[in-house]
Amino acid sequence: MSTMVGNWKMAITDGCMPGDQLSLLNVGSGNAHVELTFCAEGGQPLGPFRLIIPPQRTQSPILEDLIGSGLPSPSLPYSVVVVSDAPVLVQPHRANQNLPKSRRSAA
Template sequence: MIGKKVWAIAEGYIPSGSTGPKPDFESHDTLCVLNTSDQTANLEVTIYFEDKDPVGPYKMSVPPQRTKHFRFNEFKDPEEVPRDTDYASKIVSDIPVVIQYTRLDSRQAENAIFTTIAYS
């Protein structure tokens, strides 16, 4: 089994503007999770801000031997992740997983995407 149980993403920002059609080209941040184990991975995500208390946990799961992508834009419970606001996140899993972070910024017609492995 590969991966770690605790991950951090220091960068987070969801632009409110988009130029492309939804949902494919809507500006978004994505949490990409790889679970190579034979068990379901249960995750809790906490969101941190510059000027207010953390929010969470957001709970999600990834089936065994699967990958799953979660858009921060779609996090609703306990509250939506605000747009046009810097944030960071901590991901805790009950089993080792691999975490990657991706952003699509489509505020301009020339889309920009970047990705990075999270810190474990």
């Protein structure tokens, strides 16, 4: 569960992998306080990892850099829960474009 009171909550259940990125665009006029929580099959949720995104700016963290070696297995897909106190657009980007388009969801 998140420790931040947020207005916006979304989940990416497409099965993210280490090295993938999230593009987070703050469309508002103030800072967006964002929390990312990672969930993998068979493990405890990791996070929340907190980011501050300035107004009308984008951040694209590499998920593996946020988590470090905390994932149960580097080959295990995981889901990401995104909570923000301001409107943000979220788009995942795969690290390896040669991966098959369908990956199993970790949720």
